Amino acid sequence: MSLSSHVEELKKKHRTLSEKVEEAQRAPGISTAEIATLKKQKLRLKEEIERLSANA
Structure with missing residues (x-):
């Protein structure tokens, strides 16, 4: 799974x-x-999304 699909x-x-x-x-x-x-x-998911997006 690519990073972008994981973020989605x-x-x-x-x-x-x-x-x-x-x-x-x-x-x-x-x-x-x-x-x-x-x-x-929900907050944990948001933080994970932001962390992954920042590293992309």
Whole structure:
């Protein structure tokens, strides 16, 4: 897998997590801890995307 395709996959995962966070924030039964976990995963992906893009 090339670097650019790997970055694109990470971006897709980031978008998916963004959607999940938005859905979770609207859902009454989702705990703030679960939302925080999703946000942390999203942040880790963003940092990885930025790191890989800077090295490209």
